[in-house]
Amino acid sequence: MLAARGRNWRRWRSIINGLDIPVPWDSTEFCARLSARRGREIRIMPALANTAALPCGLCVSTTSTDYIFSVEGMTPLHRDHILLHEVGHLLAGHDGPPVSDDTARRLLPDVDPALVRRVLGRTVYSTREEMDAEYFATLVLALR
Numbered sequence: 001m002l003a004a005r006g007r008n009w010r011r012w013r014s015i016i017n018g019l020d021i022p023v024p025w026d027s028t029e030f031c032a033r034l035s036a037r038r039g040r041e042i043r044i045m046p047a048l049a050n051t052a053a054l055p056c057g058l059c060v061s062t063t064s065t066d067y068i069f070s071v072e073g074m075t076p077l078h079r080d081h082i083l084l085h086e087v088g089h090l091l092a093g094h095d096g097p098p099v100s101d102d103t104a105r106r107l108l109p110d111v112d113p114a115l116v117r118r119v120l121g122r123t124v125y126s127t128r129e130e131m132d133a134e135y136f137a138t139l140v141l142a143l144r
């Protein structure tokens, strides 16, 4: 995958070059630096119980904050991959469907559902956007 250095590789490389990726890798520090750069908070949320209804990663955006969820039972590497995949969607400006009030209340009980704008779920890489986010995650993890 990394051998195919086409236009997409160059686009992501220039985005990645503009990021301040901590060395050694630290997901909390990565999110803190990225939050400062974007002027929007990124919060890693506690892992959710794994149910068939949930993809293995999920990003819920409000007017001020992007909340990233993973599900229980993942290795740290897999969790980092999920985090970066969701960040890839955010950096690429992918739009998810709007969130129902029910889902908003379930995932973010302390947040007013009216402030929740969209949800990005991780599916089975069927779409171009999924592949794009996956590509970003793979590139960043390869840099560590």
Ligand SMILES: [Zn+2]
Binding pocket: 085, 086, 089, 120, 121, 122, 123, 129, 130, 133
């Ligand atoms: Zn995705």
